Amino acid sequence: MKKYLFACVFLLAFGRAQAGVGLTELPGPEGDGPVSVFYPSSGEDKALQRGPFALQLAWQGTPVRGNGRLIVISHGSGGNPWVHTDVARTLVQAGFVVAFPQHRGDHTGQFTDPGPISWKLRPAEVSRAIDAVGQSPQFAPLLVLDKVGVYGGSAGGHTALTVAGGRWSPAAFRRHCEAHIADDFSSCVGFFTRLRGNILDGLKKTVALGVIRQRFDDTSWYSHHDPRIHAAIASVPFAADFDMASLAAPRIPLGLIEARQDINQVPRFHIDAVRAVCTTCTIIADLPSAGHGAMLSPLPPFKPDTIAAELLGDPPGFDRNTLPEIDRKIAAFFRQHLPPAP
Secondary structure, eight states: OHHHHHHHHHHHHHHHHTOEEEEEEEOOGGGOOOEEEEEEESSOOEEEEETTEEEEEEETOOBOOOSSOEEEEEOOTTBOGGGGHHHHHHHHHTTOEEEEEOOTTEETTEESSTTHHHHHHHHHHHHHHHHHHHTOTTTGGGOOTTSEEEEEETHHHHHHHHHTTOOBOHHHHHHHHHHHTTTTHHHHHOSSOOOOSSTTHHHHHHHHHHHHHHHOOOOOOBOOOOTTEEEEEEESOOOTTBOGGGGSSOSSOEEEEEETTOSSSOGGGTHHHHHHHOTTOEEEEEETTOOTTTTOSSOOOOOTTOHHHHHHSOOTTOOGGGHHHHHHHHHHHHHHHSOOOO
């Protein structure tokens, strides 16, 4: 009888461990786009197609309580939730609910306002995503929202630095690009074109600087404080437009992920500048052979010989088998700073 009871307990525990990762969409408040939510579910993972991504998730599965904590993930410029499915799954398996706001004018379906225009909007969109989840009848009973985490990569990393206490300025973005347009061209221009070391480079730099000077002369400093946010991780962030003094002592625990072969946000202008001043920051991962898209998992199926493939694809020698361990370190950081809710 004891062996039988032990077997039943083991099977029940194993069944809970193998529960599905639910996925649903909530309407965004105040005219925002939808909020995609990954969560612990009693449902069964099944094949689910989202664009080119073949995923295994429990679509509209019944939510079950995990650790009572929420993580908001801010996607990169032109991004979407699906390229962060693997880290979302790891966080859900650690007990978290994970929410993705769709950043207006800077997502896969609408790529009209990347850069500082989007960066002004993103932190408030994160806060409204917290509101949306908290007001949802299916999630409100399962969460306590006094301690929320934020994770973001690239432009989402900029968001994470902002909610951690950093302040930035469009004029600082302009000054950075005026000083370093050749060395950090992709940070200033995005996915539209690249310098190729030919006769057209001078024209590209002149046009880019003309547009930047016209659009980004705002000298205001922008910041965002949401007292519910208690921990953040910035992965390969755009950071050259921050007042670095504001990041010397972040108001909340701040983790950093660096990719040393990043040619989109060249580390010495961005994350290295943050590391130089932030003595309390936790280095989640420092990846010597990784590029800017290292933490995108699953990686988009880039068309060959495109700028996106060049800027986000893996450099030779980068081993994607290292990513599950990094995802577990991300979950461990949030577990440390966001204890289970009562």
